[in-house]
Amino acid sequence: MTYCVGLKTDHGLVFMSDTRTNAGVDNISTFRKMTSWQVPGERMITLMTAGNLATTQAVISLLEERTKAEVDRSPSILEQPSMFQVARLVGDTLKEVIAGHAQSGQVADSAFHATILVGGQIAPGPPRLFLVYPEGNFIEASGDTPFFQIGETKYGRPILVRAYDPGMGFEEAIKLLLVSFDSTIKANLSVGLPLDFATYRTDSFQLGREGRISADDPYFRAISDGWGDALKAALDGLPDFSFED
Amino acid sequence: MTYCVGLKTDHGLVFMSDTRTNAGVDNISTFRKMTSWQVPGERMITLMTAGNLATTQAVISLLEERTKAEVDRSPSILEQPSMFQVARLVGDTLKEVIAGHAQSGQVADSAFHATILVGGQIAPGPPRLFLVYPEGNFIEASGDTPFFQIGETKYGRPILVRAYDPGMGFEEAIKLLLVSFDSTIKANLSVGLPLDFATYRTDSFQLGREGRISADDPYFRAISDGWGDALKAALDGLPDFSFED
Numbered sequence: 001m002t003y004c005v006g007l008k009t010d011h012g013l014v015f016m017s018d019t020r021t022n023a024g025v026d027n028i029s030t031f032r033k034m035t036s037w038q039v040p041g042e043r044m045i046t047l048m049t050a051g052n053l054a055t056t057q058a059v060i061s062l063l064e065e066r067t068k069a070e071v072d073r074s075p076s077i078l079e080q081p082s083m084f085q086v087a088r089l090v091g092d093t094l095k096e097v098i099a100g101h102a103q104s105g106q107v108a109d110s111a112f113h114a115t116i117l118v119g120g121q122i123a124p125g126p127p128r129l130f131l132v133y134p135e136g137n138f139i140e141a142s143g144d145t146p147f148f149q150i151g152e153t154k155y156g157r158p159i160l161v162r163a164y165d166p167g168m169g170f171e172e173a174i175k176l177l178l179v180s181f182d183s184t185i186k187a188n189l190s191v192g193l194p195l196d197f198a199t200y201r202t203d204s205f206q207l208g209r210e211g212r213i214s215a216d217d218p219y220f221r222a223i224s225d226g227w228g229d230a231l232k233a234a235l236d237g238l239p240d241f242s243f244e245d
Numbered sequence: 246m247t248y249c250v251g252l253k254t255d256h257g258l259v260f261m262s263d264t265r266t267n268a269g270v271d272n273i274s275t276f277r278k279m280t281s282w283q284v285p286g287e288r289m290i291t292l293m294t295a296g297n298l299a300t301t302q303a304v305i306s307l308l309e310e311r312t313k314a315e316v317d318r319s320p321s322i323l324e325q326p327s328m329f330q331v332a333r334l335v336g337d338t339l340k341e342v343i344a345g346h347a348q349s350g351q352v353a354d355s356a357f358h359a360t361i362l363v364g365g366q367i368a369p370g371p372p373r374l375f376l377v378y379p380e381g382n383f384i385e386a387s388g389d390t391p392f393f394q395i396g397e398t399k400y401g402r403p404i405l406v407r408a409y410d411p412g413m414g415f416e417e418a419i420k421l422l423l424v425s426f427d428s429t430i431k432a433n434l435s436v437g438l439p440l441d442f443a444t445y446r447t448d449s450f451q452l453g454r455e456g457r458i459s460a461d462d463p464y465f466r467a468i469s470d471g472w473g474d475a476l477k478a479a480l481d482g483l484p485d486f487s488f489e490d
Contacts, residue, residue, distance in 0.1 A: 154399030158428035162473045163480050171486045179480060183403040209488045222484050228407045230479035235408050237478075238471050241420045241464060243454045 001190035002050035002151035003181060004033060006117040007173055008129050008141045010166050012208070013119045013200040016177040017048045018151075018185070020192030034196045035060055037077055040206045043122040045077060045086055046198055050151035051114025051134070058097045059116070063090065083122055087130040087138045090118050095136030115150045120200065127202050155187045156180035170199045170209065175223065178213070182224045193220070246435035247295035247396035248426060249278060251362040252418055253374050253386045255411050257453070258364045258445040261422040262293045263396075263430070265437035279441045280305050282322055285451040288367040290322060290331055291443055295396035296359025296379070303342045304361070308335065328367055332375040332383045335363050340381030360395045365445065372447050400432045401425035415444045415454065420468065423458070427469045438465070 004017040017033040031053060038044040047063075049056035063077045080086045094116060101112040119129035119141075129141040131148040141148055147160060159180050168176070174197055184191045193215040199208035213220050249262040262278040276298060283289040292308075294301035308322045325331045339361060346357040364374035364386075374386040376393040386393055392405060404425050413421070419442055429436045438460040444453035458465050 154432070155403055157432055158400055158403070159476060159480075161431060162476045165477075171488065175483060175486045176480060178486070179483075186406060187399070187402055211488075219484070219486060226483050227479075230482055231404060231407045232410075233482075234472075234475035234479040235404075235421060235424060237475055238420060238424070239464070239467050241416045241423070243416065243456075 001188060002033060003153070003156065003184045003188075003191040004048040004050055004117055004150045005147060005156070005160070005177055005180065006046075006048065006119050006129050006131075006141070007147040007164070007177065008119075008127070008166075009146070009168055009170075009173060011170060012202040012204070013046070013121075013127055013129060014170060014173040014177065014197070015046050015048060015117070015119065015199075016174070016181065016195055016197045018181065018191045019194055019196065020190060021053050022190050025189060028190075028192070030192075030194070032196060034198060036198060036207050036210075037064075037075060038205070038207050039078060041123075042205055043078070043120065044200055044205055044207055045083075045118065045120035045122075046200065046207070047090065048117040048150070049114055050116075052112045055094070055097050055101065055112050055114040056116070059090070059093050059114070062093050062097065081122070082125050083118075083120060083128040083130070086120070086122070087118055087128075087132060087140075090116055090130075091132045091136035091138050094132060094134060098134055117148050117150055121202065121205065123205060127200065152184055152188045152191050156184040159183060170201075174199075178220060178223045179227055182220075182227060195220075246433060247278060248398070248401065248429045248433075248436040249293040249295055249362055249395050250392060250401070250405070250422055250425065251291075251293065251364050251374050251376075251386070252392040252409070252422065253364075253372070253411075254391070254413055254415075254418060256415060257447040257449070258291070258366075258372055258374060259415060259418040259422065259442070260291050260293055260362070260364065260444075261419070261426060261440055261442045263426065263436045264439055264441065265435060266298050267435050270434060273435075273437070275437075275439070277441060279443060281443060281452050281455075282309075282320060283450075283452050284323060286368075287450055288323070288365065289445055289450055289452055290328075290363065290365035290367075291445065291452070292335065293362040293395070294359055295361075297357045300339070300342050300346065300357050300359040301361070304335070304338050304359070307338050307342065326367070327370050328363075328365060328373040328375070331365070331367070332363055332373075332377060332385075335361055335375075336377045336381035336383050339377060339379060343379055362393055362395055366447065366450065368450060372445065397429055397433045397436050401429040404428065415446075419444075423465060423468045424472055427465075427472060440465075 443455040
C-alpha cells in the first residue's frame with residue numbers, strides 16, 4: 001500500500017507522499033513516489049503514484065523517455081500544451097504499461113494496477129490537480145472536492161474532511177497532512193516514513209518548497225505525540241452524554 | 246456495509262451498532278444489528294453482526310431456536326456454561342449457515358459471509374468480548390486490544406486508538422463511540438443512523454442502559470457539529486510547521 005495526498009488551496013498546490021513499498025509484510029523497501037518536472041516560468045508538474053511499483057516506475061520512465069540516450073531525451077510531459085493534456089498523457093501511458101504487463105501471460109491484471117495523482121500549472125492556464133485511474137481516465141479536483149487521496153485513504157480522511165480550509169497557508173496545510181499521515185501510519189504497516197512533501201505557489205511556475213520528513217524529525221515527533229493529547233482534550237471539550245433517567 | 250464497536254473497560258462492556266443495510270446504493274433499509282439475551286443474576290450476552298443480512302438473521306434465529314414453536318423454545322445460547330462456549334456456539338452456527346447457503350449452488354460463498362461481535366458475562370466468569378470470524382473461529386479482546394470493530398472499521402479507528410482509556414465511564418465511552426461513528430457516517434454511505442447502544446456493568450448480570458440515537462437527536466447533533474470545530478482547534482493547538490531557511 002501507499003498513502004499520497006494532493007491538496008488544492010487558494011495559494012496553490014500541496015503534495016505529500018509516503019515512501020514505503022512492500023511485497024508481503026516481510027519484503028519492505030523505501031522508494032520515492034513523488035516526481036516533479038519544471039520549466040521555470042512556463043510549467044511545473046508533480047506526480048505521485050500508488051500501486052504496483054514496476055508499473056509506476058515504468059510510467060515515470062516512459063514519461064521521461066528514459067528509453068532514449070540521455071542527449072536525445074525530450075520528456076514528452078514537457079511538451080504538452082495544458083494540464084489536461086498532461087493528465088491524458090499520464091493516463092494513456094499508465095493504461096499501456098498495465099496492458100503490456102497483463103498481455104505477458106498474467107490473468108490477474110489488477111495486480112499490475114496503479115493510480116496516479118498529477119498536479120501543476122502550465123502557462124497561461126490555472127493550477128490543476130487530477131486523479132488518474134488504472135483505466136487511463138481521470139477526474140479533476142474542484143471547489144467541492146479540493147483534495148485527492150490515493151492508496152490507504154480511509155484512516156487519514158476524517159481529519160482532512162473536517163479541518164481542510166481553502167484559505168490555509170502552505171505551512172498549515174503541511175501540518176494538517178502530517179496529522180492525516182500520522183493517523184494512517186499508526187494503523188497500517190504498509191504506509192511508512194519518511195514522508196516527501198512539495199508545495200507549488202500559483203503562477204510561480206516553479207517548484208516551491210520541498211523536503212523529506214524522517215521518523216526522527218523533531219517536528220513530526222511533536223505532531224505525532226501531541227495529536228493524541230489534543231484529540232483527548234478535544235473530546236473532553238464536547239458536551240457529555242448522559243443517560244436519561 | 247455496517248459499523249459496530251464493542252469496547253471493554255474497567256467498568257464493563259459498551260456496544261454500539263449502526264442500523265443501515267444495503268444491497269447496492271439504491272436498496273437501503275434499517276435493521277437492528279444488536280441482540281441481547283439475559284437471565285438476570287446469571288448471564289447477559291450481547292451480539293452484534295456485520296455482513297450478509299440473511300446469514301446474520303439466520304444465525305440469530307438458530308441461536309434463539311426460532312425454528313421451534315414458541316412454547317418449546319429454550320435458546321441454546323442460554324444453556325452454555327461460559328462465554329467461551331457461547332463464542333464457540335456462535336462460531337459454529339455462523340459457519341454452518343454460511344456453508345448451507347454456499348452448498349445451494351453458489352460459488353461465491355464470500356457473498357454470504359458475516360462477522361459477529363459477542364460479549365457478556367456468565368457467572369462465575371468475568372466479562373468477555375469476542376470477535377467471531379466467518380470461518381467460525383474467534384479471538385478475544387485483551388488489555389492490549391480492548392476493543393473490536395467490525396464492518397467499515399477504518400475511518401473511525403484513529404480516534405478510538407488515541408482516545409480510548411480503560412478507566413473511562415460509560416457516558417464518556419458513548420461520547421467517544423459517537424465521534425467514531427460520526428467520522429464513519431460522514432465518509433461511508435453504507436453506514437447510517439440511527440445508532441443502537443447498550444452498556445453492561447461488570448457483575449450486574451443484567452443488561453445496563455440501552456437506547457437508540459436518531460439523526461435528529463440533539464446530543465448527536467451537538468457532537469457531530471462540535472467535533473469539526475474541536476478538531477480544528479486541536480490542530481491549531483499543535484506547534485506550527487515552518488520551512489527551514
